[in-house]
Amino acid sequence: MIQFKNFVSRGEYKQLIVFFSESEYTLTEFAEQSILLKYLINSSNFYPNDQKELLEVQKRSNAFRLLSKLSAIGYLLTKDLKIGKAIIGININGGNGSSIIGKILQVVTPTTILSGDLDFTDLSIWSDIDDSTKLVYINNIPKDFSFEVLFPNITGDWKLKEKSIPFEKSPNIYISTNNNIIGTGVSWAERQWCLGFYNHYNNDNIPFSLKDWNEEQWNITHCLLINCMYLYYQFGEVKENSSIYQKRANKEIVNHKFNIYEGNIYKRFIRTF
Numbered sequence: 001m002i003q004f005k006n007f008v009s010r011g012e013y014k015q016l017i018v019f020f021s022e023s024e025y026t027l028t029e030f031a032e033q034s035i036l037l038k039y040l041i042n043s044s045n046f047y048p049n050d051q052k053e054l055l056e057v058q059k060r061s062n063a064f065r066l067l068s069k070l071s072a073i074g075y076l077l078t079k080d081l082k083i084g085k086a087i088i089g090i091n092i093n094g095g096n097g098s099s100i101i102g103k104i105l106q107v108v109t110p111t112t113i114l115s116g117d118l119d120f121t122d123l124s125i126w127s128d129i130d131d132s133t134k135l136v137y138i139n140n141i142p143k144d145f146s147f148e149v150l151f152p153n154i155t156g157d158w159k160l161k162e163k164s165i166p167f168e169k170s171p172n173i174y175i176s177t178n179n180n181i182i183g184t185g186v187s188w189a190e191r192q193w194c195l196g197f198y199n200h201y202n203n204d205n206i207p208f209s210l211k212d213w214n215e216e217q218w219n220i221t222h223c224l225l226i227n228c229m230y231l232y233y234q235f236g237e238v239k240e241n242s243s244i245y246q247k248r249a250n251k252e253i254v255n256h257k258f259n260i261y262e263g264n265i266y267k268r269f270i271r272t273f
Contacts, residue, residue, distance in 0.1 A: 044068075
């Protein structure tokens, strides 16, 4: 189910992390070798580990968010015919590194990369997608992104300009953004799997550069990605509590409507002169 390109893999599979439940895990002796795993752990810590002492409930909350990311990566590397989700990496404070998942997956599986500011009602933007495409990575969507335009692609056949790709052969979708998806209701919730990336990393603390990775680092990353698929098979969809994202989205909806309202008042004012 997983396809690799431009990738060297040698040696046997090494398990890096074991989850006993959705909020309890242990790292194996190989875990410290993985730059990607360290990044995912740090960016999942809503309660930073540098606090003097974390409460047990805080540790379990951090662990749950980590599993959500790992399982979501596993989902992106397989094709689950039972559900259709867009995985959405949200930078909680901007510039926290949600794009890194897309950058790594584009190396290991056939990927089409699109800018989030394109017109997604124009079917010609899908011109590079075919039956061999396993992932569509939409980078940095704006605040007013129309998520509902992706509904058919997420849960049904992928409609291209001259043909369509059946759901069972269609690519998965990963979206990175500094903004929340504006929209409420069952249709939105059922098609989203949101991942929060917290501010351990920022513009002053960049996690790593893939250009610096050697063969050994890619091989341990290969092991982690397989580990992610096993976790998805074990736990399935593990969704974070979306209340924090919904509160942000509701605020953005209010701001968006106010800007429209304010703009209309200005237009009416101009027309009176």
